[in-house]
Amino acid sequence: MADHVCPPWVGYLLLNPLRKLTESPRKLFSPFVREDMVVLEPGCAMGFFTLPLARMVGPTGKVVALDTQPKMLSVLERRARRAGIRDLLDIREVGTKGLGIDDLSGRVDFCAVIHVAHEVSDQTAFFADLARAQKPGGRLLIIEPKGHVSTSDFARTLACAEEAGFRPETSPVINGDRRALLVR
């Protein structure tokens, strides 16, 4: 499915504060994310969602932020330091052939996969890694951009997540952004 990976210059554009009008991190996550939680965010890029997630889990929680591109992660790290919340993040560079997150097995309360799945070359392996990391009952939020992802591609993404052991909690919205909430 993946033939394109978001370049760093787009990473900067994704930090545009106007994005909050359509994808407010607080509105998206407040039903699911609480203080003290462990949150996993694969494909975090420069951290449009990562920093708000870190503030939501607070000093007793953790956000594990993963990306394949070092440039995305170095900008995220700088932004987190400036915001004084670097300690709330566990920032990791991952390979495209597996997330290497065995140490998180059964520890993740909430996972956010936002505008990422269409860039992942092996979605079966990707969602299997996430399923192993997630606590039973933990939620997975998947959002994909309508512009890049057809309804059938989104259905295939959801099928990979279900095959890995997630079950859908909401029906996917297919006329706006493709969104689905799943539970482990």
Ligand SMILES: C[S@@+](CC[C@H](N)C(=O)[O-])C[C@H]1O[C@@H](n2cnc3c(N)ncnc32)[C@H](O)[C@@H]1O
């Ligand atoms: C379009 S950006 C979205 C960034 C962020 N989630 C947001 O919405 O602002 C997709 C990011 O996913 C990363 N990515 C692509 N494949 C990945 C993989 N297999 N594992 C982790 N990150 C990946 C890319 O490097 C890129 O930074």
